[in-house]
Amino acid sequence: MKFYFYKICSFFVLSISVCYAISIPPNKSIPAVFVFGDSIVDTGNNNGLKTIAKVNYPPYGKDFMGGIPTGRFSNGKVPSDFLVEELGIKDLLPAYLDPTLQAEDLITGVNFASGGAGYDPLTSEIAKVISLDGQVILFKEYIVKLTELVGEDRKNEILANSLFMLVTGANDITNTYFGMPLRKSYYDVPSYADLLVNFACSFVQDLYGLGARRIGIFGIPPIGCLPSQRTLKGGEARQCVDNLNQAAQLFNIKLEAYSSSQGNKLPNSRLVYIDTYNVLLDVIDNPQRYETKLDMSQDPGRIFRLDNCSKTKKAGQDMADMRVPRNKSIPAVIVFGDSIVDTGNNNGLKTIGKVNYPPYGKDFMGGKPTGRFSNGKVPPDLIVEELGIKELLPAYLDPTLQAEDLITGVNFASGGAGYDPLTSEIANVISLSGQLEMFKEYIVKLKEIVGEDRKNKILANSLYILVIGSNDITNTYFSTPLRKSYYDISSYADILLNYGSSFLKDLHELGARRIGVFGIPPIGCLPSQRTLKGGDKRQCVDYLNQAAQLFNSKLAADLSSLGNKLPNSRLVYVDIYNLPLDVINNPQKYGFKIADKGCCGTGQIEVAELCRFACSSDSDYVFWDSFHLTEKAYRLLVHKILVQHLSSFF
Incomplete structure (x- = not known):
């Protein structure tokens, strides 16, 4: 999934460069990154849970450091890791529930995401994973630990200046809504999207109340083009499933509108909607356009950073x-x-x-x-x-x-x-x-x-x-x-x-x-x-x-x-x-x-x-x-x- 790293400028209302290195505006800093969400960004929190939604076994992680399966839902690094790497904070964003987590890891940020989670609490309950509410509880526990490490003032400074990323919603639509009758019987797609946005609103307000100020909310990608959905619902030609993509786009519209309006209601906050639908759809539709000579097995996220570079070229x-x-x-x-x-x-x-x-x-x-x-x-x-x-x-x-x-x-x-x-x-x-x-x-x-x-x-x-x-x-x-x-x-x-x-x-x-x-x-x-x-x-x-x-x-x-x-x-x-x-x-x-x-x-x-x-x-x-x-x-x-x-x- 592509991350619009250049949108980090929205947190500072200044423009930045994103070609392989992100320039933070003068007199600004990002001390830590905190991630909440689902399997797209989970770096191993599900490993100790009694759930089928975990991947701490081969071939997952085959291109990770030493070929170790860590619970990341990919062959190597995932977006959470690329984000802290691009920002120059550290090489990886560890899972908060990683038993090897060190005290010093807490100071520069950790990951609370849980594969299978969603905005809808029912989504996490079905998958037996950590809900967004549960992720907030873990974050509260983290804050206590951070205060013990650095003191109250420094803790407040870290929270106020860090980046908070929320990546979820795909499971709500593909699994909970279209995969079973538990929600579809009571809501049409627009009203279910409203329900999800309400859960998102509550979550953001909780984060803000705990000290978060720079919050990026990612939209839902073109879920109708996932290989699984093509196979299950795309017919003999395995085409992208239009009703799933349209549901994702409708939710994204509502989420972006909420982000725009809510940001004005939370003093000193930067609430940024980040589109992950359009560029990923273009990658899926035109994969050859994104070919690169880089060894993709070693760095599968590099293609997206190269694409960001193209957005910062001079007119010539x-x-x-x-x-x-x-x-x-x-x-x-x-x-x-x-x-x-x-x-x-x-x-x-x-x-x-x-x-x-x-x-x-x-x-x-x-x-x-x-x-x-x-x-x-x-x-x-x-x-x-x-x-x-x-x-x-x-x-x-x-x-x-x-x-x-x-x-x-x-x-x-x-x-x-x-x-x-x-x-x-x-x-x-x-x-x-x-x-x-x-x-x-x-x-x-x-x-x-x-x-x-x-x-x-x-x-x-x-x-x-x-x-x-x-x-x-x-x-x-x-x-x-x-x-x-x-x-x-x-x-x-x-x-x-x-x-x-x-x-x-x-x-x-x-x-x-x-x-x-x-x-x-x-x-x-x-x-x-x-x-x-x-x-x-x-x-x-x-x-x-x-x-x-x-x-x-x-x-x-x-x-x-x-x-x-x-x-x-x-x-x-x-x-x-x-x-x-x-x-x-x-x-x-x-x-x-x-x-x-x-x-x-x-x-x-x-x-x-x-x-x-x-x-x-x-x-x-x-x-x-x-x-x-x-x-x-x-x-x-x-x-x-x-x-x-x-x-x-x-």
Whole structure:
């Protein structure tokens, strides 16, 4: 499992480097590490228990020091060990119940985790292991011992400055909920996830009451892709089990929301949610991408630390990484979606959803308003620019479009569109099905220009981008009763996915093979939504962000499943939630000053025709208007996204 070591900076609100060595900010220190949880991090606490959930026998530990089975659920070290090793504290994190534990081990941290445990006390009871409550009792006993060793003041200092890690939850879902009827008979998945979060809340509050201040809570990994679950529930093809992965993602959404809100209620605390779902899913789906010349049998965790290094490279190194593989090419880029990527298709429509007038485009070539929903270029332009294809991606309905433009790609997106046909109908813009009809027309024109064989080659090797969904949730669902009266947000997300799946199948049928589907950004942090629904303090709107995350989790799972069904396809889920959220929450870190208002008008509500004047320095702003980003912000995101995802299309 990958540990986002760079997130340790969240405990200090400072950035750090993570390539093989972690730099702690000046005047800060981590005296000890304490770990609670399950078998992922257990380093031997179960060895003396009467439980089948213990592994103190070969071949476990075959690559550990001297080939000794220690009770670690792996061939060698486990994440607890790597964490203290990376921090330079010690080589291993010993189990608190290790009979060889020395007094000096207590000062730099110990491990209370118990394989088979969960948030739900029933999970630990079934497995006959140490529950989270039991782990807290052991921690209390530890505190008494530590006080005897170092005194009250030093004990308090150690506890306040140490890292506390909680890694559990997978057993609750795979075993207690889906493995038997004891909970499933009384709870659906969302309510059971709420129950688990409540147990997590109680545990964190207990830790805080005992002196913990820096607490990392790890999400649940893609448990539906565990070999055991593939075998038991994945059918003859042993595919990942979607309902398990979706349950994990739903819990993670709720856990992350809790971590964000609870951290503000515990004085002087740093409560950090750590995502272990997405990167591990990528490792499982694309194992070759993580190959390394290192001897993995000696250090199986090194691959994840190498991956962390890639996140800290300088821009020049990122550019070197953003390469199309040899003997591969991207002849054209084709874009579908909404206003985030529209480059002018709405200009000729009878809709208020168009922006072909100042101050839009004030930083575009010659200060010309082209129908792009920003001060300058938008993501499709920046994508073709970064790929070296051409400088701009023209709108298909641009009256000045030339025949040669068709060969290298065009844009069918329409500002205001959505997966839901009703969304486009309300805004009086081009629906996804309408965009598909224009694409069919484009194919005919392309064939006339280059012939059948070249047309097929262009279609098969081009990059297709779909950016849509925000309008469905913010406008159609939460702002009108037209869908909300009949669907809860989860079932509405399923409807959107059905429309999306149908669209992708049609694209594939027409010749598309490399398709990137973007998730929904943190729409609750749009300036307009802060103003309308964020209260007097204009805070981010949690329920909108949670809806976006719920949809994204379903989308990622759906794409993984659909990709296996469409021959020779590359369907890639592109996360545009987490990085934009970090830019919004930490604008100075990325070279911005203002992230809660747009440059246009007062910045709080203005968009389209309400946007009559602009600020003097849009480079200070993350947002251009109350919905859309500035070119500077788009450029940052596009570059990072291409670096991260380009190789996935080959």
